[in-house]
Amino acid sequence: MTPTTRTVVEDLLHRIGHAGPEHIAELYAEHADWRLDWPEDQHGSPATPWIRHRATRADAADHFRDLAEHHVPGQVGTEIERILVDGEDAVVLGEIRLTARPTGRPYRARFALHLTVRDGLIVRHHVYEDSLAVSLAFAPADGGIPVAGGGGSASPRP
Template identity: 75%
Template structure:
């Protein structure tokens, strides 16, 4: 059975790296192949206004995801509030709220989220995000 301590340490390290904005260091925590999904209507993938919202599968994809988020938001107006981290063996669920401002429109938004991570051999192998996709879509709508 995976160590709860290891899972918590990797998740806390990930959250710290996300907060620092170093995309390459964030990606180092992901396995070469990861199950990465975002809860977003299937027909909405590939929208040019929100290119980071798509399924991914590689460590390089992880870096690109966080780089694209940064490119499309106003960093000085970003905040993430972590409310709770629940650990069950290799699995972790992070609950919180993202506060961002869309660079293209200047519209701020808030999105509650749950992030389901799986840690195996010290690396993240699952990254599933459940968020308020309508709030994000409205902020980026022309």
């Protein structure tokens, strides 16, 4: 029997909080549409390498590995406010609370996660989050915002 969309989404959220990257990735189809609503020129920057589009189950595991590497363990929290389900589609609304490992700065970012579940596996993972909060947490000590391509930073506007 194929699990429902809600069951898969709830399992994913549980695994994100309690399991390793490989176990989380088991919920994804071999090929999935994984997108992040984040400025394209910032994808894969040295400061936030987990922020990039993905396409495979192995990529999903890499995402959760990269995410863990760049945040302080034990200083993590997620508040799920609502899970909305319509057939194969689900939207998870909430807020993450993390601490950037390189800077030690905590941050909060609201998010919406659009998932599509087909045949018991996630085939779409689209994230919409407060990218400014994340960028500021990982910004160099001079207060600049990390820029892709390494090295530089762009100063925030007053």
